[in-house]
Amino acid sequence: MSAVLVIGGDRLGNITDLLHGRGYQQIYHVTGRKHSQYKVNIPSDTKMIVVFTDFVNHNLSYHVKSQAKAKKLPILFCRRSCTMMEKML
Secondary structure, three states: OOEEEEEOOOOOOOHHHHHHHOOOOEEEEEOOOOHHHHHOOOOOOEEEEEEEOOOOOHHHHHHHHHHHHHHOOOEEEEOOOHHHHHHHO
């Protein structure tokens, strides 16, 4: 089962449909608004990480980037937009 971790944004909206269409069955979402979410742990079945840059602070993105690098996971930085995300996928 392939999963994606989405960080940022209050709601995902149509982005879930886009990710399901790309074959990701499980979507984990972290808004990043709460201080307790700054030290998010990447789930073990995650195959890709998407970070919405217009909703995330630098500390959270740095933490996620370092974890993704350690686990050798692809990480995608983009704005919260279906068209922008589809171009980058």
